[in-house]
Amino acid sequence: LDYQHVQVPFEITLWIMLASLAKIGFHLYNKLPSVVPESCLLIFVGLIMGGIIYGLNDKSPPVMDTDIFFLYLLPPIVLDAGYFMPSRPFFENIGTILLYAVVGTIWNVFGIGFSLYGICQVKAFHLQDVSLLHNLLFGSLIAAVDPVAVLAVFEEIHVNEKLHILVFGESLLNDAVTVVLYKLFRSFCEMPTIKSVDVFAGIGKFFVVGLGGVFVGLTFGMTAAFTTRFTKDIRVIEPLFVFLYSYLSYLTAEMFHLSGIVAIIACAMGMKRYVEANISLKSHTTVKYFMKMWSSVSDTLIFIFLGVSTIGENHEWNWPYICFTVIFCLIWRALGVLVLTSFVNRFHVNTITSKDQFIIAYGGLRGAICFSLVFLLPDFHRKKLFIAATTVVILFTVFVQGTTIRPLVDLLAVKRKRESAPTVGEQIHIRFLDHLLAGIEDISGHWGQYYWKDKLEYFNSKYLQKILLREYDQPKSSIVLLYEKLERKHAIELAEAGQLGHAPSHPSLLNNDKTVITEKKLEDTLDLDVLENIHEILARNLYRIRRTGPAYNRHTLPGDTEPGEHAKEILILRHKSL
């Protein structure tokens, strides 16, 4: 027996296996996952495992390694989140999300930090040795809402799209703020004196870390899209590039102390549309499924390790500090959401209701990121207290809030996600209204959301697509794609019901030698056929909509006017309105 030799891969495989089997186990009992979120069950499994390890070895089980968490477990989840991010609601609410993520997080950090410092001044609690800076440092790590925990819970409760994107978007984008504040306070703790320059440098860092992340991500995303232009002859490794480039963007960002989470999201969102157009249908299925699988496994492992790491002797228990941490986390978040929302609601017609506000505040779950950050703290005499407080906050939010949020959503009758995808008719109307609003904004000289969106789309179709797409011919609009998908689905349904027509089914049987081309070949020819036939299909079966290409585009409508002239016209209008 030679266990030493295979130990590392064997144990990793066994952990993943345990995680997957635990998942299967929950789903065998249908009632369990519908009452308790999976994350709670997984933490529970972790606690049991930790207890067993603790009982057998009589020493604390290994805690989750921060490097393993940040380098291997977190990226797949964030990549999945970014790749499948519904871009329309995200960009429609980007202002609100950023407000929550940046201002809200700062609000929480300082609120929790200062009020905990206040608690520390009470002599009866024996906490006078915890300085203000340490409290702020603790605040910076405990304030951040965790994307993994939020995703795990919100994916199961199906609230409406806007609410979901507000909470989830905040949890993703606050990473930049958390990274900056955490590193800032940690370096302040080690400095003898703090100059005002350092504080300003810290504020400047926000922008560097966040925008730098976006820049790194977009660079890698565009490179990935460009690379997939040339993979036609080696379909097999196409999916690889999606993973390699996103992972490189994350690592590069981390290397330069930028926000890796922001980078990987920017990379995934940036490359998605181009990659999807370039790679084959089967490669795309592989990318989608593998991404889901990988993130699901990472997610499972994180929660199990959270449970395992909780067991042990690295906790210092101080009732007042821990209780007040939980209370302040709840209060400051609720206050923050109230204040920020009242501010946001002034500028929007479609306001955030008080029910939604409650769910946003209540959905501020903490998770593995806090946990990893608290273990990353430099050693000082109260570190174990911070670890204990963080553990309690995480378990409280995941177990208590995570379990009760679903009944609360039912009780409050929060607006749910619509079950069906938008119909073709709806999609046409949405597109029509977008163009209309862009036109209105143009005429009124208001540089609003639709104006910029339209400009971006123009830039995309004029330059980006030509560089990044393999067969740049005409933009495949989402309506055409949907129509194709429907037709294909319908055809398969017909074939399976045996109603495919009695005449056409014979030739396929007779000309076997011709039709039984190997799968690979079929797939290669598919794209070409599709492109050639789209117009024909549309002309025959769909309403006679205009092409979304040049003929339909606002920029070329009145006799192909130059965009330069157009811009001038807008400037004049803008000038007038001022």
Place this chain on the structure above:
Amino acid sequence: LDYQHVQVPFEITLWIMLASLAKIGFHLYNKLPSVVPESCLLIFVGLIMGGIIYGLNDKSPPVMDTDIFFLYLLPPIVLDAGYFMPSRPFFENIGTILLYAVVGTIWNVFGIGFSLYGICQVKAFHLQDVSLLHNLLFGSLIAAVDPVAVLAVFEEIHVNEKLHILVFGESLLNDAVTVVLYKLFRSFCEMPTIKSVDVFAGIGKFFVVGLGGVFVGLTFGMTAAFTTRFTKDIRVIEPLFVFLYSYLSYLTAEMFHLSGIVAIIACAMGMKRYVEANISLKSHTTVKYFMKMWSSVSDTLIFIFLGVSTIGENHEWNWPYICFTVIFCLIWRALGVLVLTSFVNRFHVNTITSKDQFIIAYGGLRGAICFSLVFLLPDFHRKKLFIAATTVVILFTVFVQGTTIRPLVDLLAVKRKRESAPTVGEQIHIRFLDHLLAGIEDISGHWGQYYWKDKLEYFNSKYLQKILLREYDQPKSSIVLLYEKLERKHAIELAEAGQLGHAPSHPSLLNNDKTVITEKKLEDTLDLDVLENIHEILARNLYRIRRTGPAYNRHTLPGDTEPGEHAKEILILRHKSL
């Protein structure tokens, strides 16, 4: 800049990226891969990379770590090979393959070992210090044909299925022999005296290592199949189990010093049909594509690392030894193939032609396995000579033989692989003949290939399928599956040509709310629909073939006779014939 922190994953990702980009690069120039095999090009890239590293650092570039090779790079390739192994030709030629793999490899080991020992006796070559045992040890590592190298070359030249399976099957199954002989001679080298007991123990080990590998593999394969029965509610992690269980089988076999390659092949071949039936269509696409992708990347990395590791200062050059190694490798392999084939041809009607024999002998490529084994050798004063000789043999076989085999195949007009898949008619005939031959063997009392195949199929449908399949209802015969696939393909083609009928396309547009169900749902319902409708489809469109289930099976044909009675009858017949 914090490079230390992300170094490990960053460098791994960069190497994979380099490998993938190199692959894209070759395929951009269509002429290149059609003349030179990809493996040669990759080794060439590796040589350049190694040269650059050597030039910059002025020290030998890192050699490929044997642990990395055996634990991480080899398993994906072997898994892919096993999973996509065409089981029919493999089992039809299993006797010949085993003969080549076991007897052929032993023949080569001793042939090369003894004749090199003879060369060492020539005083002019200054090689008298290389003992017979060391020569045999060297022979055991250099004799083994490498599956990675064979696959890389043979996948490109498309010889006929039988020839391909003979060479490739041998390269896979000789692993057990190589492992045993290599370890045997290595331990003999370290022993002061060798008893005859040790030699017999060595011979016994063959069976333990080989059959033990098969046992471990089948155990994990069946467990994998059983696990996928319960993944209906979590389709996302289905593909994972295929990979986890196969990898575990490999690691477990390696842990017990059994043949990991044999184990993973047994696991993959054993689980395939059950897993395919249990998991969803999209999960299966993911499994297939990801397996191909992973093995392709591993393969690429292995050849690049081979190139990189070649550069450096760990070579001792001795012209006679190296030249004679190459010559003896060629001669002994050619002789072995001739002798063994003449033996095999006596027992077969469908003989192996002399052209095929030439290709089998010529296709005995060496690769990364030899390379890793030679680096694993214990340190002794002639290790560098062995490394040099191994490197030369690998480069010679991959470059010279690999490049010339395609023109030779063209020149000799070796029978090629048929391009099209078998038609429905052919499949029906093959199945019919199988049943007929099984019946003839039964009546004649001959326990031949078809008899055992039939028995195995009976055991499978009677017991295994009931335990391992989720919805055991009736066996989906491959003909039905093929028919379904054809119909679906045809339907998609019709839909894309816009000829799906003018009436049916309207309802799909009108009832959008109903038909636009999310993809996930559709896929869940698909399997059920398919099952329900198969009979209907067949009844309407296909010839009225009998069910391959109970009604069609020989064992139940005459009024459901018990298999017990049946066995008696066969025994009587057998008795008579004796």
